[in-house]
Amino acid sequence: MGEAAKVLTRLGFEEYLAAEEKAKVKHELVDGVMYAMAGASDIHNRISGNIFARIWGGTRGSPCRVYMSDMKLKIDNWRSYYPDVMVVCADDPHPYYKESPCLIVEVLSETTEVVDRREKLEHYRRIPSLEAYLLVDSRVRRVEGYYRQGEQWFYTEVVGAGEVRVPCPSLRLSLEEIYEGIELPDRFPEDPDA
Numbered sequence: 001m002g003e004a005a006k007v008l009t010r011l012g013f014e015e016y017l018a019a020e021e022k023a024k025v026k027h028e029l030v031d032g033v034m035y036a037m038a039g040a041s042d043i044h045n046r047i048s049g050n051i052f053a054r055i056w057g058g059t060r061g062s063p064c065r066v067y068m069s070d071m072k073l074k075i076d077n078w079r080s081y082y083p084d085v086m087v088v089c090a091d092d093p094h095p096y097y098k099e100s101p102c103l104i105v106e107v108l109s110e111t112t113e114v115v116d117r118r119e120k121l122e123h124y125r126r127i128p129s130l131e132a133y134l135l136v137d138s139r140v141r142r143v144e145g146y147y148r149q150g151e152q153w154f155y156t157e158v159v160g161a162g163e164v165r166v167p168c169p170s171l172r173l174s175l176e177e178i179y180e181g182i183e184l185p186d187r188f189p190e191d192p193d194a
Contacts, residue, residue: 008033013077017096020072029080030119037082040069043138044107046182048084051105051136054177055087058169064089064102072097073104075123084136089168090129100129102168108137121146125153131167141175141184160186 010032011019019034020027027034040048048068056066067086074080074097085105092100104124106116116135124133125146135144143164145156158164163172 010078013074013080016080021096026070026082028082029078032078038111040107041109041138043182043184044084044109047107047136047138047178048105050178050180051085051173054173055085055103055166055169055171058166058171059087062089062169064169067098073101074099075127079123081120081123087168099127101127102129102131103134103166104130104132105134105136108135109139132165134164134166136178139184140188141179141186143173143175143178 011029011034012032013029016027016029016034026037028037029035052066052068059066065088067083067088069082069084071082071086072080073083073086074094080097083101083104084107085103086098086101087103088098088100089102090100092098106112106120108116121133124130125148131148133146135146137143140159141161142157142159145158145164147154147156147165147167156164158175161175163174164178166173
């Protein structure tokens with residue numbers, strides 16, 4: 001005989017914060033439902049760390065703060081994520097979450113790519129303070145950027161070598177810096193443009 005169905009409870013952001021404070025693993029809040037997060041790979045962590053270190057150096061002496069994957073980003077009352085790297089330059093006083101990032105970076109993997117490209121892209125672009133969203137691949141040397149200019153968004157892609165513009169703090173990140181100490185191919189083997 002099967003298990004009895006359970007009522008799915010939708011949590012608001014304050015209830016989520018209270019539950020997350022007691023949780024043994026991190027959860028993202030998606031449409032009021034908490035989803036446990038899996039751990040990240042060595043390469044994922046090293047890429048995030050390289051980006052964090054370079055951007056942190058660029059924020060010294062400025063009002064901007066850089067956060068890694070332990071700081072929550074509140075999207076609205078029903079949605080919250082843990083971006084891999086996030087920069088906040090505005091006054092955003094909440095000690096356990098932020099609401100006004102100017103830059104968000106997500107490191108792509110096979111298990112996160114679809115959510116990062118679709119769901120998160122859709123919700124991140126609605127944040128009024130956001131100037132750029134970077135997708136950094138952990139399987140090949142590729143960074144994709146979505147940049148706000150006024151009411152429009154523009155897409156760029158850097159593959160193999162080159163630089164990516166970071167609007168806040170204003171700097172350029174080379175793929176050499178992003179992938180420092182990590183050996184990856186420039187393209188996927190099945191890529192027809194290779």
